[in-house]
Amino acid sequence: MDYKQLATEILNKVGGAENIESVIHCSTRLRMKLKDTKLPNVDEIKALDGVMGALHGGGQFQVIVGNDVSYVYNELNKMLPETKETVVVTTKKDRSFKGLFGSFAELITGIFQPIIPAIAASGMLKALLLLVTSLGLMSKEGQIYQLLIIIADGAFYFLPLLLAYTSALKFKTNPYVSVALASVLVHPKLIALLGGEVPVYFAGLPVPNVAYSSSVLPIILTVWIMSYVERFAGKISPKPVKIFLQPLIVILVMAPLSLIVLGPLGNYLGQGVSTGLFWIQDQIGWPTVALLSIFMPLIVMFGMHKVFYPVIFAAMASPGYEMLIHSAMLSSNIAQGAGALAVWMMAKDVKLKQVALPAGISGLFGITEPALYGVHLRLKKTLIACMIGAGTAGAFAGYVGLKAYAPVGPGVASLPMFIGEGNNFIYALITLAISLVVTPIAVYFIGFDNPDTEATQQVSTTSSADKQIVTNKENAVNHVNKANTRTVVFAPLEGEVIPLAEVNDEAFSQEAMGKGMAIRPTSGKVVAPFDGVVDTIFKTKHSIGLRSLEGVEVLIHIGLDTVKLKGQHFKVHVQEGATIQHGDLLIEFDLEAIKQAGYDVTTPIIITNTAQYLEVLGHQNERVTGPSKPLITVL
Numbered sequence: 001m002d003y004k005q006l007a008t009e010i011l012n013k014v015g016g017a018e019n020i021e022s023v024i025h026c027s028t029r030l031r032m033k034l035k036d037t038k039l040p041n042v043d044e045i046k047a048l049d050g051v052m053g054a055l056h057g058g059g060q061f062q063v064i065v066g067n068d069v070s071y072v073y074n075e076l077n078k079m080l081p082e083t084k085e086t087v088v089v090t091t092k093k094d095r096s097f098k099g100l101f102g103s104f105a106e107l108i109t110g111i112f113q114p115i116i117p118a119i120a121a122s123g124m125l126k127a128l129l130l131l132v133t134s135l136g137l138m139s140k141e142g143q144i145y146q147l148l149i150i151i152a153d154g155a156f157y158f159l160p161l162l163l164a165y166t167s168a169l170k171f172k173t174n175p176y177v178s179v180a181l182a183s184v185l186v187h188p189k190l191i192a193l194l195g196g197e198v199p200v201y202f203a204g205l206p207v208p209n210v211a212y213s214s215s216v217l218p219i220i221l222t223v224w225i226m227s228y229v230e231r232f233a234g235k236i237s238p239k240p241v242k243i244f245l246q247p248l249i250v251i252l253v254m255a256p257l258s259l260i261v262l263g264p265l266g267n268y269l270g271q272g273v274s275t276g277l278f279w280i281q282d283q284i285g286w287p288t289v290a291l292l293s294i295f296m297p298l299i300v301m302f303g304m305h306k307v308f309y310p311v312i313f314a315a316m317a318s319p320g321y322e323m324l325i326h327s328a329m330l331s332s333n334i335a336q337g338a339g340a341l342a343v344w345m346m347a348k349d350v351k352l353k354q355v356a357l358p359a360g361i362s363g364l365f366g367i368t369e370p371a372l373y374g375v376h377l378r379l380k381k382t383l384i385a386c387m388i389g390a391g392t393a394g395a396f397a398g399y400v401g402l403k404a405y406a407p408v409g410p411g412v413a414s415l416p417m418f419i420g421e422g423n424n425f426i427y428a429l430i431t432l433a434i435s436l437v438v439t440p441i442a443v444y445f446i447g448f449d450n451p452d453t454e455a456t457q458q459v460s461t462t463s464s465a466d467k468q469i470v471t472n473k474e475n476a477v478n479h480v481n482k483a484n485t486r487t488v489v490f491a492p493l494e495g496e497v498i499p500l501a502e503v504n505d506e507a508f509s510q511e512a513m514g515k516g517m518a519i520r521p522t523s524g525k526v527v528a529p530f531d532g533v534v535d536t537i538f539k540t541k542h543s544i545g546l547r548s549l550e551g552v553e554v555l556i557h558i559g560l561d562t563v564k565l566k567g568q569h570f571k572v573h574v575q576e577g578a579t580i581q582h583g584d585l586l587i588e589f590d591l592e593a594i595k596q597a598g599y600d601v602t603t604p605i606i607i608t609n610t611a612q613y614l615e616v617l618g619h620q621n622e623r624v625t626g627p628s629k630p631l632i633t634v635l
Contacts, residue, residue: 007075015039052373123408127416173227185212218266286398293394296332326404331393334435337363342440366411389439495521515616541570
């Protein structure tokens with residue numbers, strides 16, 4: 001496989017580097033956060049040699065590559081500028097259940113996905129240590145074991161530090177201050193202090209005795225609230241001392257708040273999740289695991305299995321094992337691997353056999369995407385067989401209460417993760433055996449149709465394909481012509497850039513007047529954002545309408561509800577119909593006086609004739625902007 005060529009083709013078909021806000025990868029798929037989710041041509045991406053599938057899911061655009069995903073990712077990453085300008089499409093947030101769940105899934109994936117390699121390595125080491133000690137090959141009293149178990153426990157014990165860093169990246173706050181806060185929660189002296197006989201108080205408020213090592217929700221809640229505190233601290237900190245005063249304020253506010261409120265709250269929520277999970281299993285019983293095993297391929301297909309991370313880590317922290325998700329994954333993973341191997345043995349199509357064999361082996365080791373996308377979704381009937389095998393194995397696992405003791409992807413190599421009390425490991429072996437035997441039998445009786453060859457498909461679709469190519473070329477030419485007439489609207493004043501969605505006025509936040517951006521000003525001067533003319537100056541002087549030489553119409557609205565000031569604190573330096581050049585002073589206003597009068601000085605900059613253009617893109621590459629920096633690009 002030519003990884004560079006594949007990465008180039010994927011990049012072109014998702015809208016180019018400028019359409020990628022961020023990209024990560026998991027075991028088998030590229031996970032991209034795109035600025036415009038409508039640009040990717042899903043069908044063309046699926047047709048690429050080396051791509052098993054493509055879909056929108058979990059708030060991301062996912063391209064399933066298979067076991068070679070890391071190589072494709074490396075080539076793709078080389079094509080993305082390290083310090084490129086971030087462009088955000090200022091569209092209305094999707095408040096539907098689907099939209100909110102997608103945003104939640106994207107958040108969880110972004111926080112947990114980067115730390116999976118560390119957790120997987122530590123989990124596998126713990127599983128191997130369980131195996132060698134249970135076989136009597138190593139003593140738990142020996143120094144080698146003591147050192148190895150410390151190495152294995154490191155990532156889990158200091159999990160809050162790992163999550164602090166990734167959470168900070170997602171919530172767009174300082175990652176190093178976030179890690180500093182996390183280190184407070186797991187500091188040995190804090191643990192000793194809270195574990196003493198004397199209750200601990202901070203400014204008269206009790207500090208609960210909570211153990212934060214291996215915890216998940218406390219630090220995520222802390223970093224989330226910190227992102228708001230940091231913004232406030234940045235606003236009130238004078239520039240000469242901001243470098244140390246801003247983080248100092250954050251630490252002094254957030255550390256006590258985390259120890260007294262957020263940490264205990266997150267801890268109780270985590271325990272509640274774990275307790276609720278066990279309660280559901282107690283009430284429903286073994287069908288819970290069976291049903292999850294049956295539908296696991298569909299959950300994985302949309303990349304939604306990542307939302308299980310908080311549940312898994314919460315269960316591993318307390319009570320120390322997990323009984324639902326890993327049992328279902330073991331049943332489903334083995335079923336999909338066994339089903340693919342059954343296809344390899346039964347299929348007549350040479351290309352299908354070449355795909356099915358490595359996909360089957362990969363599935364047995366816990367990586368199911370090659371089998372799912374390369375075989376079962378393609379044949380469809382075998383997916384039903386896999387669900388039958390997984391459901392049968394899951395029913396047994398649920399009935400005996402199979403427990404997983406390490407958060408690792410279940411498969412043949414990671415079976416030691418089930419070594420524990422009593423016959424738990426034997427139950428895991430039986431679960432695997434049921435899935436391994438029942439699935440091929442189901443494939444045999446249900447059967448499957450060999451897919452049509454590519455040549456046959458090509459002959460039957462040549463005419464329509466040619467027409468589609470012509471249409472695509474015409475559309476491409478039209479888009480290029482329109483893209484060539486672009487206008488850059490520079491920032492008309494200095495301040496902090498925010499999307500319209502964060503403006504506390506529905507007329508602006510819902511884009512009723514058009515798309516654009518907003519600025520929280522730090523100075524009281526409005527200058528021309530381009531060369532053009534002054535169309536309108538409102539009598540109250542708080543708002544001005546401009547038109548660029550290319551015809552882009554812009555409304556600059558200084559503050560919210562500032563029309564009520566009736567022109568007080570504003571001074572206009574131009575007249576209607578005047579010709580302006582980029583940087584010319586338009587309006588001066590008394591920033592502090594308007595604030596003291598109780599008004600929000602957030603200033604929306606709106607493209608009022610948005611409907612006449614292909615797209616309006618807001619630039620949010622830096623928090624602080626000024627007249628020399630682009631704010632909006634109109635295509």
